[in-house]
Amino acid sequence: xxxxxxxxxxxxxxxxxxxxxxxxxxxxxxxxxxxxxxxxxxxxxxxxxxxxxxxxxxxxxxxxxxxxxxxxxxxxxxxxxxxxxxxxxxxxxxxxxxxxxxxxxxxxxxxxxxxxxxxxxxxxxxxxxxxxxxxxxxxxxxxxxxxxxxxxxxxxxxxxxxxxxxxxxxxxxxxxxxxxxxxxxxxxxxxxxxxxxxxxxxxxxxxxxxxxxxxxxxxxxxxxxxxxxxxxxxxxxxxxxxxxxxxxxxxxxxxxxxxxxxxxxxxxxxxxxxxxxxxxxxxxxxxxxxxxxxxxxxxxxxxxxxxxxxxxxxxxxxxxxxxxxxxxxxxxxxxxxxxxxxxxxxxxxxxxxxxxxxxxxxxxxxxxxxxxxxxxxxxxxxxxxxxxxxxxxxxxxxxxxxxxxxxxxxxxxxxxxxxxxxxxxxxxxxxxxxxxxxxxxxxxxxxxxxxxxxxxxxxxxxxxxxxxxx
Ligand SMILES: Nc1ncnc2c1ncn2[C@@H]1O[C@H](COP(=O)(O)OP(=O)(O)OP(=O)(O)O)[C@@H](O)[C@H]1O
Ligand SMILES: [Mg+2]
Numbered sequence: 137x138x139x140x141x142x143x144x145x146x147x148x149x150x151x152x153x154x155x156x157x158x159x160x161x162x163x164x165x166x167x168x169x170x171x172x173x174x175x176x177x178x179x180x181x182x183x184x185x186x187x188x189x190x191x192x193x194x195x196x197x198x199x200x201x202x203x204x205x206x207x208x209x210x211x212x213x214x215x216x217x218x219x220x221x222x223x224x225x226x227x228x229x230x231x232x233x234x235x236x237x238x239x240x241x242x243x244x245x246x247x248x249x250x251x252x253x254x255x256x257x258x259x260x261x262x263x264x265x266x267x268x269x270x271x272x273x274x275x276x277x278x279x280x281x282x283x284x285x286x287x288x289x290x291x292x293x294x295x296x297x298x299x300x301x302x303x304x305x306x307x308x309x310x311x312x313x314x315x316x317x318x319x320x321x322x323x324x325x326x327x328x329x330x331x332x333x334x335x336x337x338x339x340x341x342x343x344x345x346x347x348x349x350x351x352x353x354x355x356x357x358x359x360x361x362x363x364x365x366x367x368x369x370x371x372x373x374x375x376x377x378x379x380x381x382x383x384x385x386x387x388x389x390x391x392x393x394x395x396x397x398x399x400x401x402x403x404x405x406x407x408x409x410x411x412x413x414x415x416x417x418x419x420x421x422x423x424x425x426x427x428x429x430x431x432x433x434x435x436x437x438x439x440x441x442x443x444x445x446x447x448x449x450x451x452x453x454x455x456x457x458x459x460x461x462x463x464x465x466x467x468x469x470x471x472x473x474x475x476x477x478x479x480x481x482x483x484x485x486x487x488x489x490x491x492x493x494x495x496x497x498x499x500x501x502x503x504x505x506x507x508x509x510x511x512x513x514x515x516x517x518x519x520x521x522x523x524x525x526x527x528x529x530x531x532x533x534x535x536x537x538x539x540x541x542x543x544x545x546x547x548x549x550x551x552x553x554x555x556x557x558x559x560x561x562x563x564x565x566x567x568x569x570x571x572x573x574x575x576x577x578x579x580x581x582x583x584x585x586x587x588x589x590x591x592x593x594x595x596x597x598x599x600x601x602x603x604x605x606x
Contacts, residue, residue: 364413
């Protein structure tokens with residue numbers, strides 16, 4: 137058997153290892169096993185397996201870390217995670233990190249063999265060119281290809297209006313203030329404005345004004361000279377210098393202290409910076425795009441934000457509408473996120489799942505407090521859970537599903553018969569969901585437990601669109 141045909145199994149439980157080994161004696165690939173993740177990494181290095189099957193929960197190093205390390209050692213290796221029901225969210229993370237797939241414990245021998253076959257048959261070059269796993273801290277790492285991620289999606293009138301405004305201001309050098317609730321796309325717009333400006337070939341440098349301590353933010357923005365403070369062993373230019381000719385993106389600008397606000401105002405007025413501990417003035421040519429999810433005018437009225445700075449930053453205000461106020465964009469975005477996700481984690485898979493009407497209806501009714509970012513997370517999760525061609529009701533998180541129950545009874549005017557019918561349907565659906573969950577999606581077993589025949593279960597599963605939920 138060639139080296140590429142080797143399988144490495146990683147699990148801290150000897151029994152589980154033995155079980156996998158036994159099952160995999162059915163496939164024509166050599167198996168090596170490691171019960172210790174450290175040893176696993178050594179084996180990856182030495183044996184170069186084509187496929188790594190790793191348990192997700194292990195005491196020393198978890199499966200995600202094994203996955204990331206394996207991909208670093210050999211970007212072409214395929215990794216399949218073995219995970220328990222309760223860790224669906226982690227499965228989502230694993231797909232983001234470039235796992236080939238995951239299977240839920242307990243699995244049958246046939247399931248394991250099938251995923252192994254698929255992994256070996258899959259296009260290896262696709263695994264190798266998949267983007268390197270993003271760092272866990274890079275919340276802003278974009279999904280999909282670079283171009284995809286930079287594309288603003290939306291055809292609602294509200295969205296068209298802000299896109300038109302952004303286009304218009306992009307080529308000017310005016311400072312821009314982007315407002316909007318969390319997750320509405322402030323950073324996406326800031327980047328797009330920079331990209332469409334004459335500064336596009338110069339840097340776009342974002343800085344989060346709330347996550348950094350005051351003095352750290354000061355030296356981050358304006359730089360420091362050698363010896364300016366303890367630990368300043370070398371001189372360092374700040375972001376304003378580094379972005380010369382480009383754009384600085386001040387995220388959550390309301391988080392700046394009074395001192396820093398004053399410093400920033402001076403830089404904007406004089407177009408030059410003085411590093412911390414320095415005396416020289418350095419000319420900078422920088423456009424500032426600031427973002428805030430708080431109303432800066434209110435903060436000015438309260439006296440926590442300088443009014444003169446506000447006017448400097450707010451030359452052109454762009455207000456991004458919350459997602460709930462542009463219903464027309466919800467399904468467009470939802471479909472787009474499923475497509476991007478599938479294309480990224482399963483390149484070449486071909487089919488992109490569609491969203492069934494009942495699920496679409498829930499997506500339309502959910503208020504999306506976390507706006508587009510929340511929708512994106514929900515759809516990535518669904519894309520991981522879906523195994524067939526349709527995203528159903530059951531692939532959505534509970535908070536979204538819950539809307540079924542709340543709106544179940546007609547508010548008024550509905551007849552008793554209708555209300556009863558809806559109540560029965562809803563009961564049936566959740567009963568079925570629990571039943572199948574308990575039986576790992578096995579319809580035969582579920583039928584036995586419920587004391588009905590298999591046909592009945594199959595019919596109910598079809599009716600409620602749960603066929604691909606397990
Ligand atoms: N109109 C849109 N089309 C496509 N993707 C979008 C759109 N709006 C937002 N997104 C995506 O949603 C995610 C959140 O957007 P972004 O980070 O720009 O929001 P934000 O307003 O800066 O959020 P926060 O206030 O939480 O920092 C990003 O992945 C972004 O690409
Ligand atoms: Mg942001």
